[in-house]
Amino acid sequence: MRKNIVAGNWKMNNDLPLSEALISDLKRQTKTSNAEVMIAPTFTNLWHAFEATRHDDIEVIAQNMHFAENGAYTGEVSADMLKSVGIKTVILGHSERRAYFNEDDAILAKKVDQALSKDLRVIFCFGEELADRKAANHEAVVESQIKNALFHLDASAFKNIVLAYEPVWAIGTGETASPEQAQDMHKFIRKTLNDKYGNQVADDMTILYGGSVKPANAKEIFSKPDVDGGLIGGAALKAEDFYAIVNAF
Numbered sequence: 437m438r439k440n441i442v443a444g445n446w447k448m449n450n451d452l453p454l455s456e457a458l459i460s461d462l463k464r465q466t467k468t469s470n471a472e473v474m475i476a477p478t479f480t481n482l483w484h485a486f487e488a489t490r491h492d493d494i495e496v497i498a499q500n501m502h503f504a505e506n507g508a509y510t511g512e513v514s515a516d517m518l519k520s521v522g523i524k525t526v527i528l529g530h531s532e533r534r535a536y537f538n539e540d541d542a543i544l545a546k547k548v549d550q551a552l553s554k555d556l557r558v559i560f561c562f563g564e565e566l567a568d569r570k571a572a573n574h575e576a577v578v579e580s581q582i583k584n585a586l587f588h589l590d591a592s593a594f595k596n597i598v599l600a601y602e603p604v605w606a607i608g609t610g611e612t613a614s615p616e617q618a619q620d621m622h623k624f625i626r627k628t629l630n631d632k633y634g635n636q637v638a639d640d641m642t643i644l645y646g647g648s649v650k651p652a653n654a655k656e657i658f659s660k661p662d663v664d665g666g667l668i669g670g671a672a673l674k675a676e677d678f679y680a681i682v683n684a685f
């Protein structure tokens with residue numbers, strides 16, 4: 437079923453004391469919308485964050501994981517490790533992972549497979565760079581990112597996938613895709629799913645937009661019919677701003 441989700445990706449921000457403080461602030465906010473609320477702290481804060489929100493309407497999710505079961509992968513974290521600290525959802529394919537850690541479609545396909553085989557829900561991120569959009573190549577880029585990492589899956593696997601369109605040029609830049617640009621791309625993504633898997637998968641898919649979503653622009657972006665929520669970076673680091681976005685539905 438399609439849902440409204442607002443997920444805060446904290447990226448590499450907040451050590452343990454700051455994470456504790458932000459979670460206390462988040463717990464003081466009031467949710468007036470039907471959106472599911474998620475926060476993605478860094479690995480070292482996951483257990484504390486899970487414990488601290490156990491009785492709250494906030495899901496703690498992970499920013500990344502490795503594709504292997506376990507073994508000699510220094511510095512990496514496995515699906516089982518995430519599950520053992522209460523995590524049920526993992527972000528994969530973020531543009532920062534793609535750009536700085538060389539995660540390509542083939543690696544991401546393996547990560548998606550591993551996460552799904554462990555019953556983790558995946559928030560799968562993708563999006564074009566500025567040069568792609570200037571060359572009017574944005575739809576082709578997004579289509580290939582989705583196809584290469586996900587189209588080996590059965591239709592039933594998509595129940596555990598949420599898509600997040602994050603145009604690279606709008607991340608952390610203060611430049612947002614216009615609500616129309618977001619809507620056009622989300623509609624195109626749904627059509628791409630429809631062409632391969634039919635309208636059940638396409639209509640049920642939750643598609644988030646990410647890239648400089650702020651309290652001031654969230655309402656207009658979320659009002660678009662194919663935008664089901666947001667993946668929020670900078671504005672997720674302040675509880676009032678984050679809940680202003682959550683409540684923009």
Ligand SMILES: O=C(CO)COP(=O)(O)O
Binds near residue numbers: 445606647649668
């Ligand atoms: O990358 C993002 C969320 O994953 C978006 O970040 P900003 O909201 O800071 O642009």
